[in-house]
Amino acid sequence: MEKIIDARKIREDFPILKVRPYGKSLIYFDNAATTQKPESVIKAIDDYYSGMNANVYRSAHYLSGVATNAYEEARNRVAKFINAGSENTIIFTRNATESINLVAYTWAMDNINEGDEIILTVAEHHSNILPWQMVADRKGAKLRYVYLNEDSRLDMASYKDMLNSRVKLVAVQHVSNVLGIINPVEEITEMAHKVGAKVLIDGAQSVPHMRVDVRKIGCDFFAFSGHKMMGPMGIGILYVKKELLNSVPPFLRGGEMIDEVYEDRATFAVPPLKFEAGTPNVEGAVGLSAAIEYIEGIGLDNIHSHEAELTQYALEKMREIDFVDIYGPRDMRDRGGVISFNVADIHPHDVSTILDQDGIAIRSGHHCALPLMRYLDVPATCRASFYIYNDMDEVDVFIDSLKNVRKWFKWS
Amino acid sequence: MELNQLYSEIILEHYQNSPNKKKMDDADIEEKGHNPLCGDTITIYLKMDGDIIKDASFTGQGCAISQASTSMLIDLVKGKKLDEAKKLIQEFTDMLYKRDVDLDDLGDAQALSGVADFPARVKCALLPWKTLEEVMEEKEEGK
Numbered sequence: 230m231e232k233i234i235d236a237r238k239i240r241e242d243f244p245i246l247k248v249r250p251y252g253k254s255l256i257y258f259d260n261a262a263t264t265q266k267p268e269s270v271i272k273a274i275d276d277y278y279s280g281m282n283a284n285v286y287r288s289a290h291y292l293s294g295v296a297t298n299a300y301e302e303a304r305n306r307v308a309k310f311i312n313a314g315s316e317n318t319i320i321f322t323r324n325a326t327e328s329i330n331l332v333a334y335t336w337a338m339d340n341i342n343e344g345d346e347i348i349l350t351v352a353e354h355h356s357n358i359l360p361w362q363m364v365a366d367r368k369g370a371k372l373r374y375v376y377l378n379e380d381s382r383l384d385m386a387s388y389k390d391m392l393n394s395r396v397k398l399v400a401v402q403h404v405s406n407v408l409g410i411i412n413p414v415e416e417i418t419e420m421a422h423k424v425g426a427k428v429l430i431d432g433a434q435s436v437p438h439m440r441v442d443v444r445k446i447g448c449d450f451f452a453f454s455g456h457k458m459m460g461p462m463g464i465g466i467l468y469v470k471k472e473l474l475n476s477v478p479p480f481l482r483g484g485e486m487i488d489e490v491y492e493d494r495a496t497f498a499v500p501p502l503k504f505e506a507g508t509p510n511v512e513g514a515v516g517l518s519a520a521i522e523y524i525e526g527i528g529l530d531n532i533h534s535h536e537a538e539l540t541q542y543a544l545e546k547m548r549e550i551d552f553v554d555i556y557g558p559r560d561m562r563d564r565g566g567v568i569s570f571n572v573a574d575i576h577p578h579d580v581s582t583i584l585d586q587d588g589i590a591i592r593s594g595h596h597c598a599l600p601l602m603r604y605l606d607v608p609a610t611c612r613a614s615f616y617i618y619n620d621m622d623e624v625d626v627f628i629d630s631l632k633n634v635r636k637w638f639k640w641s
Numbered sequence: 642m643e644l645n646q647l648y649s650e651i652i653l654e655h656y657q658n659s660p661n662k663k664k665m666d667d668a669d670i671e672e673k674g675h676n677p678l679c680g681d682t683i684t685i686y687l688k689m690d691g692d693i694i695k696d697a698s699f700t701g702q703g704c705a706i707s708q709a710s711t712s713m714l715i716d717l718v719k720g721k722k723l724d725e726a727k728k729l730i731q732e733f734t735d736m737l738y739k740r741d742v743d744l745d746d747l748g749d750a751q752a753l754s755g756v757a758d759f760p761a762r763v764k765c766a767l768l769p770w771k772t773l774e775e776v777m778e779e780k781e782e783g784k
């Protein structure tokens with residue numbers, strides 16, 4: 230069978246993958262935390278500073294025009310990438326966390342009131358929990374959580390039962406950064422809209438790995454980060470549905486986001502600039518644009534199949550090791566390339582340190598999902614997460630290393 | 642630094658079979674330590690006689706390094722004056738940051754010197770020492 234993606238070849242595009250920790254080949258399985266950057270992204274940032282840098286929108290000179298165009302082209306590319314329709318629906322932020330906070334501090338503070346309800350899932354990342362705790366605290370609203378079924382997937386029946394006219398917002402992740410589950414966001418959105426609730430999707434773990442169409446999902450807000458999709462750190466995106474865009478109040482205030490300013494008041498620019506106060510991260514936008522170009526060159530469907538293949542292979546091999554516990558669904562249906570696990574009697578940090586000596590980078594800890602850790606009744610887990618530059622040979626090395634972990638503890 | 646030094650016999654012994662790992666019901670001081678980034682948690686129990694730590698024990702959950710380090714600290718501070726314990730904390734901290742320090746006073750805890758070569762794990766080893774430091778700061782502020 231011909232391989233869909235030749236990871237070995239792809240690795241050549243990533244300078245950092247030549248780093249040799251302790252003299253070993255680097256096996257980077259921490260992609261859910263952040264991804265590595267191809268040469269083209271690094272070069273795009275370099276080119277920006279070598280040939281385009283100026284403040285955007287503000288000046289009439291040549292470079293300012295070039296920089297503004299580059300920034301707007303990036304916005305345009307993001308809009309097309311997630312099929313947002315109008316590029317005015319794309320707001321640049323620092324990361325998914327800031328995107329979610331933007332909605333919490335603006336739309337939510339205006340529209341969520343005492344007695345209202347916000348529905349979350351127990352698997353949410355802290356960045357999609359804490360902003361809503363703030364809103365609930367300040368406005369006297371109530372947080373409600375959807376839990377998981379026996380198969381570690383969202384319990385849709387209990388979600389259905391929770392929906393009522395007091396629910397003003399449903400905030401859920403598209404793909405879990407711990408369990409790898411892909412939530413049925415279209416269905417979730419449709420059900421929420423029926424009771425008049427708005428929907429925010431945290432797409433931090435979906436956009437880098439699968440085709441996402443925000444208008445097909447139908448959600449009101451969609452947040453993600455550039456650094457998890459081979460773009461630079463410090464650039465994130467918030468999509469706001471066109472119909473809502475004008476009614477969302479501004480977030481930060483200052484330069485760039487205004488229409489007219491008097492001594493005692495101001496009127497605001499039209500979106501998206503209304504939400505982008507101050508000098509933006511143009512370098513980040515330009516780098517992100519190059520990352521999207523790189524992803525499109527490979528194809529999201531190919532990326533998704535490649536990761537599915539790796540995940541299935543790794544899951545099968547890991548299940549053969551009797552001292553390894555795997556969290557998350559047993560089968561591959563609606564599952565992304567994230568595997569959380571524990572080694573019996575050994576803390577995840579120790580597992581991670583031992584694998585690290587073989588050049589294998591995994592994450593250990595609570596993955597910014599403490600409510601989920603408590604729900605699973607584990608203090609922490611190990612996590613391996615894959616991307617396009619990973620392959621089966623690396624999984625084999627990982628499995629061998631994993632089999633050896635207990636020997637260090639004189640447990641065989 | 643090799644892994645077998647990080648997970649040496651002595652460290653594993655403190656991690657897997659520590660006699661110090663038990664709750665103390667009549668403790669005078671009970672101090673919790675938590676490493677929010679990794680989720681390691683410990684509780685240190687102290688029985689005081691004036692300025693002297695008459696007895697000490699701990700409970701906790703976490704990696705081998707954090708738990709072994711706590712057990713070693715308990716061994717060291719039992720019977721010591723708070724001032725002496727404070728000096729040990731400083732010496733242990735210096736050891737982990739590779740500062741020039743005399744390790745003789747540190748007993749089994751010397752075995753953790755290799756953690757200095759694993760920067761990601763230094764905070765695991767320091768957790769109990771920082772926690773005991775908190776106790777002292779609270780005592781001093783209370784004075």
Ligand SMILES: Cc1ncc(COP(=O)(O)O)c(C=O)c1O
Binds near residue numbers: 324402
């Ligand atoms: C599901 C999910 N949501 C949100 C975030 C937050 O992303 P960032 O730290 O880039 O804001 C992450 C990243 O860890 C994530 O995995």
